[in-house]
Amino acid sequence: MIELIAFDADDTLWHNEPFYQESKEKLKSLLSSSLDPDLVAETLDRIEIRNIEFFGYGIKSFVLSMIEASIQLTDGQIKGSEIEKIIGFAKEMLQFNLQLFDGVEAVLAEMSSTYKLMLITKGDQFEQERKIARSGLGAYFKYIEIVGEKSPTSYLRLLEKYGFSPEGFLMIGNSLKSDILPVLDIGGQAIYIPYHSTWAHEYLEAEVVAHYHYDEVERIGWIPEVVRRMA
Amino acid sequence: MIELIAFDADDTLWHNEPFYQESKEKLKSLLSSSLDPDLVAETLDRIEIRNIEFFGYGIKSFVLSMIEASIQLTDGQIKGSEIEKIIGFAKEMLQFNLQLFDGVEAVLAEMSSTYKLMLITKGDQFEQERKIARSGLGAYFKYIEIVGEKSPTSYLRLLEKYGFSPEGFLMIGNSLKSDILPVLDIGGQAIYIPYHSTWAHEYLEAEVVAHYHYDEVERIGWIPEVVRRMA
Numbered sequence: 001m002i003e004l005i006a007f008d009a010d011d012t013l014w015h016n017e018p019f020y021q022e023s024k025e026k027l028k029s030l031l032s033s034s035l036d037p038d039l040v041a042e043t044l045d046r047i048e049i050r051n052i053e054f055f056g057y058g059i060k061s062f063v064l065s066m067i068e069a070s071i072q073l074t075d076g077q078i079k080g081s082e083i084e085k086i087i088g089f090a091k092e093m094l095q096f097n098l099q100l101f102d103g104v105e106a107v108l109a110e111m112s113s114t115y116k117l118m119l120i121t122k123g124d125q126f127e128q129e130r131k132i133a134r135s136g137l138g139a140y141f142k143y144i145e146i147v148g149e150k151s152p153t154s155y156l157r158l159l160e161k162y163g164f165s166p167e168g169f170l171m172i173g174n175s176l177k178s179d180i181l182p183v184l185d186i187g188g189q190a191i192y193i194p195y196h197s198t199w200a201h202e203y204l205e206a207e208v209v210a211h212y213h214y215d216e217v218e219r220i221g222w223i224p225e226v227v228r229r230m231a
Numbered sequence: 232m233i234e235l236i237a238f239d240a241d242d243t244l245w246h247n248e249p250f251y252q253e254s255k256e257k258l259k260s261l262l263s264s265s266l267d268p269d270l271v272a273e274t275l276d277r278i279e280i281r282n283i284e285f286f287g288y289g290i291k292s293f294v295l296s297m298i299e300a301s302i303q304l305t306d307g308q309i310k311g312s313e314i315e316k317i318i319g320f321a322k323e324m325l326q327f328n329l330q331l332f333d334g335v336e337a338v339l340a341e342m343s344s345t346y347k348l349m350l351i352t353k354g355d356q357f358e359q360e361r362k363i364a365r366s367g368l369g370a371y372f373k374y375i376e377i378v379g380e381k382s383p384t385s386y387l388r389l390l391e392k393y394g395f396s397p398e399g400f401l402m403i404g405n406s407l408k409s410d411i412l413p414v415l416d417i418g419g420q421a422i423y424i425p426y427h428s429t430w431a432h433e434y435l436e437a438e439v440v441a442h443y444h445y446d447e448v449e450r451i452g453w454i455p456e457v458v459r460r461m462a
Contacts, residue, residue, distance in 0.1 A: 054321075054322050054325055055291055055325075055357070056355075056356075056357030056358075057357070060286055060291040060292060060295065061291060063295065064291065064294065064295070064318060064321075067298065067314065067318065068315070068318060070311065071311035071312065071314060071315045074311055076310060076311045076312030076315060077310065077311060077312075078310070078311035079307060079308065079309070079310060079311070080301065080302035080305055080307045080308060080309035080310070080314065081302065081307030081308075083298065083302060083311065083314055084299070084302045084307060087295060087298065087299060090285075090295075091285050094285055094286075124287075124355065124356065124357065125287070125355065125356035125357075125377055125379060126286070126287030126288070126355065126356075126379055127287075129379045146356055148356060148357055148360045
C-alpha cells in the first residue's frame with residue numbers, strides 16, 4: 001500500500017534542461033569564430049562531469065564549467081570581457097521564468113488529498129529553494145528535500161528520517177539513473193516520465209535498465225490514473 | 232527549560248573564514264602588478280555582497296565574485312589563463328582539511344547526552360554536506376539543517392517542522408546577525424562565541440546589538456558550563 005509519493009522537480013514538474021542547452025548554444029556562438037561547435041559541446045560535457053566532484057550540481061557549477069571550457073579551448077587566450085558574458089548567461093538562467101508542465105498543479109492537488117507528498121530534488125540548495133518558491137507548488141508537499149545525490153542509501157536515509165518503509169514508497173521522475181533505479185533497488189516503486197532531452201550525466205545503458213520493472217507514462221497528467229491502478 | 236540546542240557550523244565548530252581571506256590575498260597578489268590591493272579587496276567585497284542575490288553563499292559564489300572583480304578591475308583585459316588560476320583557488324579551498332576548534336567533539340559529546348542537538352548552517356548544500364561528513368561530527372546531531380538564510384522566519388519554520396517552541400530553543404554561533412539576533416527576536420535564547428575575523432556581510436552596528444541580551448563566551452569549550460548555569 002502506497003503511503004508516500006515523491007516527485008522529482010527539474011524536468012519532472014517544470015522545464016530545466018532546455019535552459020542549460022540554451023546557454024550551451026550561446027557558448028558555442030561566443031566561441032564560434034575560431035572553434036568547432038561540436039568540440040565546444042564535447043569539452044563542456046567532459047569538464048562538467050569532472051567538476052561535479054568539486055562543485056556539485058546546479059547553475060553555479062555549470063557556469064564555472066563553461067568558463068573552464070572556454071579557457072581550455074582558447075589555450076588561456078580568452079579575455080575577461082568574454083568571460084563576463086558567460087557569467088551573464090548564468091545570471092539570465094537564474095532569472096528565467098519557471099515553466100511548469102501542463103496539468104502539474106491539478107495532479108499535485110489531487111494526489112495530495114489522498115497521499116503524503118514529498119519533493120526530492122538534487123542540486124544547489126539556493127537555486128532549488130528559489131525555484132520551489134517561484135513554482136507556487138510548495139504547499140502541496142508535506143516534505144521538501146534537497147539532496148546531494150540520489151542513491152539507494154540517500155533514499156533509505158530519507159525514508160528512515162520520516163518513518164516510512166520502502167514498500168510504501170512511490171517515486172516519480174524523469175531520470176532512470178536518479179529517480180527510478182535506486183528506488184527499485186531498495187524495494188520501492190517508481191514511475192518514469194521520460195523527458196525529451198536528458199543530460200549526458202544521467203544517461204544509462206539499455207542493458208542496465210532492462211533488468212528493472214517500472215511504469216512509464218508520457219505525461220504527468222496521467223499520474224493519478226496510473227496510481228489508482230497501482231493501489 | 233531548554234529542549235533543543237542548535238549550533239552554527241562555519242567558524243563556530245571549525246575554521247572557515249580564514250580560507251576565504253587566504254584566497255582574497257592570493258587574488259590581490261595575482262593582480263598586484265597593476266592594482267592597489269585595497270581596491271581589489273573593496274571591489275571584491277562589493278561584488279560578493281551584490282552576488283548573494285544571484286548565487287547565494289559558499290565557495291562557488293565566492294569564486295564567481297573573484298572572477299567578476301578581476302574582470303571589472305582590469306576593464307575586461309584579464310586573460311583566461313589568469314582566471315584559470317582563480318578557479319584553482321576555489322578548488323583548493325574545497326579540498327582543505329577541516330580544522331575543528333579545540334574541544335568541539337568533547338562539548339558535543341557532553342551536550343548530546345542531555346539535549347537534542349541540531350546543526351543549522353547557511354550556505355551551499357553540497358559544500359556543507361561535504362564538510363559535515365569530513366568533520367566526523369554528524370552523529371552528535373539529531374537534526375542537520377542547511378538553510379538559505381537565517382532569519383526569524385526561517386528559525387520559526389525549523390522549530391515548527393520538528394515541534395519545538397522558541398522558548399525551549401538555544402542557538403550557539405559566531406554571527407550576531409545570523410545566529411544570535413534573529414533567535415532572540417523570536418523569543419529563543421542564544422550564546423555568542425565571537426570569531427577573530429568576521430565577514431563584512433555579517434557585520435552589525437553596535438547600536439543595533441545594544442538592545443539585545445545574550446551570553447557571550449570566548450571559546451566553545453566553555454559552553455557546557457554556561458548552559459548548566461542557564462538551565
